[in-house]
Amino acid sequence: MAESAVAQGTFGHAALFYRTEDDYVTPIAGFLREGLEAGEPAFVAVPAAKAALLREALGPDAGRVRFADMTAMGRNPAWIIPRVRAFVDEHSGRHVRYVGEPVWETRTAAELREATKHEALINLAFAGADADILCPYDTARLDPAVIAQAHQTHPELLCDGLREASAAYSGPLGLPSSCSSPLPCPPHDAMSFTYTTDLSEVRALVEKHARDAGLTDARAADLVLAVSEVAANTLRHARSPGTLSIWRDDDEIVCEIHDEGTITDPLAGRRRPAPDAAGGHGLWLVHQLCDLVELRSDSNGTTVRMHMALNPL
Amino acid sequence: MDLLTASVTARESAGEPYTLVELAGEADVTNSDSLRDVLDGEVAKQPHMMIIDLSALRFMDSSALHVILRANRVLDRQGGVLALARPREAVAKMLRLTAADQLIPVYSSVQEATAD
Numbered sequence: 001m002a003e004s005a006v007a008q009g010t011f012g013h014a015a016l017f018y019r020t021e022d023d024y025v026t027p028i029a030g031f032l033r034e035g036l037e038a039g040e041p042a043f044v045a046v047p048a049a050k051a052a053l054l055r056e057a058l059g060p061d062a063g064r065v066r067f068a069d070m071t072a073m074g075r076n077p078a079w080i081i082p083r084v085r086a087f088v089d090e091h092s093g094r095h096v097r098y099v100g101e102p103v104w105e106t107r108t109a110a111e112l113r114e115a116t117k118h119e120a121l122i123n124l125a126f127a128g129a130d131a132d133i134l135c136p137y138d139t140a141r142l143d144p145a146v147i148a149q150a151h152q153t154h155p156e157l158l159c160d161g162l163r164e165a166s167a168a169y170s171g172p173l174g175l176p177s178s179c180s181s182p183l184p185c186p187p188h189d190a191m192s193f194t195y196t197t198d199l200s201e202v203r204a205l206v207e208k209h210a211r212d213a214g215l216t217d218a219r220a221a222d223l224v225l226a227v228s229e230v231a232a233n234t235l236r237h238a239r240s241p242g243t244l245s246i247w248r249d250d251d252e253i254v255c256e257i258h259d260e261g262t263i264t265d266p267l268a269g270r271r272r273p274a275p276d277a278a279g280g281h282g283l284w285l286v287h288q289l290c291d292l293v294e295l296r297s298d299s300n301g302t303t304v305r306m307h308m309a310l311n312p313l
Numbered sequence: 314m315d316l317l318t319a320s321v322t323a324r325e326s327a328g329e330p331y332t333l334v335e336l337a338g339e340a341d342v343t344n345s346d347s348l349r350d351v352l353d354g355e356v357a358k359q360p361h362m363m364i365i366d367l368s369a370l371r372f373m374d375s376s377a378l379h380v381i382l383r384a385n386r387v388l389d390r391q392g393g394v395l396a397l398a399r400p401r402e403a404v405a406k407m408l409r410l411t412a413a414d415q416l417i418p419v420y421s422s423v424q425e426a427t428a429d
Contacts, residue, residue, distance in 0.1 A: 199341050200316055203372065221403035228374055232342040275412040276382055281375040288410050 012132040013122055014156035014163055017147065019140040021053060027158060028099055029057040031134050035097035036064055043087045045070045045080070046101040046136065054099075074102045075313075077111070077118035078287040081125045081270045088131050095130045103150070105141040108251075110292055110307060112146060117179035119153035123172040125267055134158065149176040173266070183294055183305055186256060190247035195231060202231045202244055206255055209246045213253040214310055222289040223308050227255045229282040230304045234259040238302075248310070252291070256305045263297040317344045319351045326427035331362040333423065337369035340377035348377060352384040359391050364426045368399035378413055385417050396426040 018024040028044075032054070035042050044054060045068040055062040066087070074080045084098055100122075102115040122133060137150050151157070151168035153176060170176065191209070195202050206227045210220035227244065234242035238261035245256045269283030287293050292307035317338040324333045332355050340348055355363060365381065367373070385395040397419045400408060408414040420426040 197343060199343055200339055203339070218402065218406075222406075224372070225374065225403065225407060228341060228372070232374055232376060235342055273411070275416045276386070278379060281378060281411050285375060285407065285410055 011126055011129050012156060012163075013126070013154055014134050014158045015150045015154035015166070016134055016136045016158045017139045017150075018136055019138070024050065024136060025053050025057045027161060028054055028134065028136065030161070031099065031132075031158075032058060032065060032097060033061065035095075035132070036061055038095070040095050040097055041087070041091045042066065042097045042099075043084070044068070044099045045073050045083070046099060047071050047104060050101065050136075070101055071104075071313075074100075074115075074118075076287065076290065076292050077102050077115045078270055078293055080118055081121060081267070082272045084122075084131075084133075085125065085271070088126070088129055093130075095132070098131060098133045099136070100133060101136045103135075103137060103142065103146060105138065105143075110294060110305075113179045114292055114294060116146070116149045116153060116176055119150065120170065120175050120179065121266060121270065123153070123155065125270065127172055145178075149178060152176045175266075180296070183296060183303060186245050186254075187247050187249075190245045190256075193244045193246075194241050195234070195244060196241045197235065199228055199231055199235070203228050205244065206246065209248070209255075210253060210308070213248050215253065215308060219308060219312070223253070223255060223306065226286045226289045226293075226306050227257065229286050230257040230306070233261060233263075233282060233302075237261040250310070252307050252309050254305060254307050256303060258301060258303045260301045261297075262299060263295065263302050268295075269293070316341075317348065319348065321351065321355055324427075326424075329361065329427070331364055331427060332358070332360040333364050333366060335366040335369065339372040340370060341372065341374045342376040345376040345380050349380045349383070352380060353387075356384050356387050356391070356393075360388075360393055362394045362396070362427070363388060364396045364398055364423055366398050366423055367401070367404055370401065370404060373404045373407060375407075375411070378407070378411060382413060382416065396420060396429070398423045398426045 016027055032042050042065045044065055048069040051067050088096055102118055139147055151166050152170045154166050155169045156163050157166050203224050206224050207220055210223050231242055238259040240260045242257055242259035247254055269287040273280035273284055290306045291309050294305040296303045317340050320335045322333050324331050388395045395417055397417055
């Protein structure tokens with residue numbers, strides 16, 4: 001296996017597996033310092049408590065690193081790629097370093113699927129970008145299946161200060177099965193409604209259920225717009241009716257749209273469209289408005305599952 | 314256009330004529346063609362200023378936004394100005410998330426829009 005860091009001017013994406021604070025801080029601070037010494041901009045998005053450890057280790061150098069709390073910035077993992085893209089674009093022409101920790105043990109199963117998918121999409125979104133990305137994984141707390149997926153979504157692993165290729169890497173277009181296989185079935189008591197042309201009716205249903213579930217006016221409106229945008233795609237692109245399903249549990253309300261259309265772009269909704277773009281705003285809005293979005297699409301059809309927490313943080 | 318109504322009036326503010334388009338109801342992909350016809354028709358008259366009053370618009374999706382962005386492009390090319398006024402909270406948020414509010418000025422009143 002090749003040792004040493006990836007040459008400057010190329011894209012790198014490595015997973016770092018840690019068990020202890022020291023396993024965490026030493027390699028990450030080293031990765032950041034190496035960049036700072038070369039004058040490279042650095043961005044760190046990790047849970048706030050972890051950021052505090054890194055700040056302490058970096059001392060005065062921490063002031064030269066941009067920090068974000070990943071539990072806010074990446075609560076919906078689809079929000080992360082646009083933020084990192086903005087950082088890369090802001091420093092266009094320079095090599096940048098990014099430390100991103102989107103996976104932690106208290107995430108729900110759906111969030112873990114999406115965080116893993118996000119990690120896989122990083123390879124596609126930043127292919128050819130002048131960026132080096134390091135993603136820490138807490139092997140003491142995370143499920144071994146999640147760690148196995150990190151081996152698939154990262155072209156490289158950082159072990160004992162050395163980078164090596166990940167033998168299990170699925171390639172820039174590969175997705176671990178958890179984020180490409182069909183979603184778990186909706187509960188049996190989910191409400192189901194078929195629409196052909198009347199989106200107003202779709203919106204009224206979503207609004208009623210969102211209010212019954214106790215969402216605030218603003219968050220109910222967010223969900224209504226998100227569902228309406230996806231249902232509008234049915235009218236535009238699918239040649240058959242669409243189905244809206246709605247259910248909720250103690251934690252969230254979920255709206256799902258299924259139709260026979262196909263979405264081919266794996267990064268749909270994760271690129272900020274130019275304000276004047278003639279398209280692309282719909283799925284961008286859907287991802288921005290919801291707490292979590294799961295999307296599965298193939299030649300048989302498309303399912304978009306939109307989650308809204310009942311008690312958002 | 315049941316779900317969405319658009320009424321157009323020629324107005325004047327401090328001696329300057331402007332076109333006021335008042336939208337009411339819900340603007341989505343099912344009526345964006347009609348909305349485009351209305352806006353295209355008004356833009357073709359080459360007004361110096363066109364203000365779209367959104368206060369009675371309960372809902373707007375990205376298809377309606379695209380129609381408005383298109384009108385803005387053409388009007389801009391003609392040397393005219395498009396402004397949006399009085400969006401409800403959800404519509405204002407959508408304009409922010411798409412950054413459309415950085416291309417088209419958004420005002421809290423029609424009067425304010427005419428003053429600029």
